[in-house]
Amino acid sequence: MVLYKRWCKSTKEKDKRKHYWTYVEKVGGRDDICDDLAETVRSHYEPLERIAEDVNRLGYKFASEILRIAMPDTAKGRSGDLGEILATELVEEEVGLRVPVRRLRYKDGRNMAMRGDDFIGAGYDKKGEKLWLLKGEAKSNKVLSKATVNSARKVLNRDNGRCTPDSLLFIANRLLASNDPDDNDLGRSLRDEVGLKSLRAGRIDHMLFTVSGNGPHSSLKEDLDAAGTNRDHYVVNIHIEDHQDFIAATYLEAEDLGDD
Template identity: 85%
Template sequence: MALYKRWCDATKTREKRKYYWTYVEKDGGRDKIFDDLAQAIRLHYDRMERIAEDVERLGYKVAAEILSEAMPQTKKGRSGDFGEILATELVEEEVGLRVPVRRLRYKDGRNMAMRGDDFIGAGYDDKGEKLWLLKGEAKSNKVLGKATVTSARKVLDRDSGRCTPDSLLFVANRLLESNNPDDNALGRSLRDEVGLKSLHADRIDHMLFTVSGNGPHASLKQDLEATSTNRDQYVVNIHIEDHQDFIAAIYQEAEDLGDD
């Protein structure tokens, strides 16, 4: 599901291992992806087969009620989740790594933020042999400022820049529960990494992902300039001018399963 290419115009710059990407909505782009984005949001909270089973057993209205119970109802909760969802979709579309576990399906409470790394991308090198990770922090703000950027960078740098063990183990264990042998193999690699900590920094990339109503704040470039070049560093901004109104509208659409 390629959202970004249809939705936004992108400006991308690169210097060595530093990537600065900004996205602005195209004229008419929102209409092209609105239904698909609502569907993507649903799938971050539940599996399609479970939603379909609810519809078959109980009808669309009750199935929608069940799905709604998994989704945050506060502005803050929706904004935070929305940032993680957009970041996950971008990593898989633009970076080429998997974000193999939709962690919002496992929240303790729908309005509560989850602990640990916001998103983890995982895969292997070009030869398909060596594990490769991406540690990500997502921020969604009506007005993005320097304090938010500074806070996100501190989170990325903690644990010596590595994915936190609890976050990595959570993803690993979910993959090991899968019936897919490829998932099992990746889960085993991640679980091994929790114990061995064998990955060098140059195979643990970082992404500071932001979505905001005021567009890319100057602190984003300043933050990227200050990072090291021992790993790929992605700094990303998605500019959605009507930030809060758009989030409210897309969640309303996501909660509505229709009647056919």
Template identity: 85%
Template sequence: MGLYENWCDATKKKDKRRHYWTYVEKDDGRYEIRDALVETVRSHYDRLERIAEDVERLGYKVASAILSEAMPQTPKGRSGDLGEILAAELVEEQIGLRVPVRRLRYKDGRNMAMRGDDFIGAGYDSDGEKLWLLKGEAKSNKVLGKATVTSARKVLNRDNGRCTPVSLLFVANRLLESNDPSENALGRDLRDEVGLKSLRADRIDHMLFTVSGNGPHASLKEDLDATGSNRDHYVVNIHIEDHQDFIAAVYQEAADLGNG
């Protein structure tokens, strides 16, 4: 079972190509996924094997200090990053596309938000031949409201609904640097798409992903109902009542590698 299946109860509604998903924590869900979530957060900032090497070479305390240098220290920075992390995990678990590059590893300032699309899902159709993309925008707020939802939708609609070229090129180039031939092939297809722009709208899905303390605001469903039918639209909310305390605890545990 994946992170979300152990953590939350889901309600999923579908109307043609519109998907409205809401998640509420199970009674013991947070306890069940605690260790997995902490490890997942770490993996978005660095490779787990590299963290393990730091521990072996330098000990837990120094390795923790190195990892902490990559993680945001402000509540706003942590909230934004965790929204992107949870969104990427949901795409891979529930939709089946990959988020092939953990872009938080490449931030040029740990408390700064990265430019471009928050997350990009990539893969191929059921025949394994035609490229398929997902353009995503993630929002994490103690109190989610209409202004945030409207702003996120504007971002999704930019570039005629296509993935931002600079974001797509960033993912493509990281994949082309890999030693894995399958990663290189996907990177080549993504790089070609930057120039050719050949994908039709019906193969570029959109996701508006939200994490909030007040649960799914009415504007989320209203936003989804106003979308077109030329692509799959996903609108998602994860309700975490103690939103800010939860985020603080996750980052405190993620930065602490132990003292063994």
């Protein structure tokens, strides 16, 4: 689903393998994507066809209750989850890799943060032969600070910059359980990588994704300037001035399945 091109104006700078992307909302952009964003948020917690089945069996009121229980009900939980959701959608829309598993569907508790990499993009090179990964860290803050940026970069650099094995295995096993042969092939490639660790740094990109009320803090550009050149680095900021109100309104809309 295309969200960003309708929602935001973007500025994209590139220096060799370093990408600095900033987004600000267009006038009327939020209204344009409101319904689609709500549906996107729902889809990260439950398959849309399962929600439709709940509606058919129970009606809108009780189906909405099931969905609400799957979603966080704290401001912190919602902020963190929405950061991961928006990052996932940006990777698929703007980078062109798949984020093949909606991992928020597998949370142990609605307000608990999941362990492992925040998001992983996966695909193959231009020839469709060699595995290509993107390791991502998402931060959503009313006020973005240098400390938050430094913390995110530290996480990206862990495991020698590789995706954590448990995160890759989590994704691989779910793809191998799919009925889609393409999912199975990608799952097999990811599972092989857990064992072989054969990918060079040049085929494991990094993304530091931020959503904030104060816009792109100067530390973001400083962080990118200090990054190495052995892989693609994406540093991204989505500036949402009413950050907390936006999150609250997004979840309120997502929880409301209607009544007809």
